[in-house]
Amino acid sequence: MADNKSGRDKQADDEERRQRERAIETELERGDEPEPPVDEANLDDVESDLEAVSFPATGADVVAAIGDREVDATDESYAVAELVPDSDAETFAAPTDVRIRVQRPTIATAMKRVVEATDRLSGADLGRSQRDAYEKTFRELAAIDADDDDEGIRVIRDWIVEQIREKEKLPGSRAVRREAADFCRSNGYEVRDDEWLGV
Incomplete structure (x- = not known):
């Protein structure tokens, strides 16, 4: 593949597509697990709160943006900062990836x-x-x-x-x-x- 803007864009698009496919595959593997204890509406709110974050984003970016956002689970509430590593080593391709992480x-x-x-x-x-x-x-x-x-x-x-x-x-x-x-x-x-x- 040529090392030009369109080639780099295609590589980035391909990587994003592969990450989405992995996320879908992971969710399909989890299909036989009990339902996550976090309310779907709560997860929708987390995902919408992330609209201001530029993706791909690190865990540190997510924590800085919505770390104090509460996620209500069946047994207790968690701040997003308790669920997402405050780390540059952890990356999320899209808000959906953050949603998947905090639902368990x-x-x-x-x-x-x-x-x-x-x-x-x-x-x-x-x-x-x-x-x-x-x-x-x-x-x-x-x-x-x-x-x-x-x-x-x-x-x-x-x-x-x-x-x-x-x-x-x-x-x-x-x-x-x-x-x-x-x-x-x-x-x-x-x-x-x-x-x-x-x-």
Whole structure:
């Protein structure tokens, strides 16, 4: 592809299209999960509040623009700043991506802690595939038992952050899945070998 304005525009358009396709694919994967605990009207308001933000935007841009905006979940309210990492390493292609992130507050707060812990490492980068694997592990933990107050998410989040601090590197996605499977089995939840956590 030629290195001119139209070539660069096409590359940017192609990347934006791929990001939208990934977001749709992720949502389709989540189709069997319980409904998110955040009201749809509340999510519409968050998305409309982001009209003044230029996308793609970093997590820091989103927090600066609407960080104090409250999102009401079933059990409590969260400020957007509690759900989105205040980081330049986290990027959102469109307001819809922010909406997807905040609709599952427990997972969002876990990923926020992980991203911000990664920011403190020099030279470390939480790549897209590793980030997606961490998030998928958190989603699997959330789906295990709706009545467990998402204890598994908190335990694995804290384990990842502890690994980052102690070893000064990101744990591999397989190690995170293995730790999550150990947590599940030690708490009486069955994990089959053909499941995501069955490593």
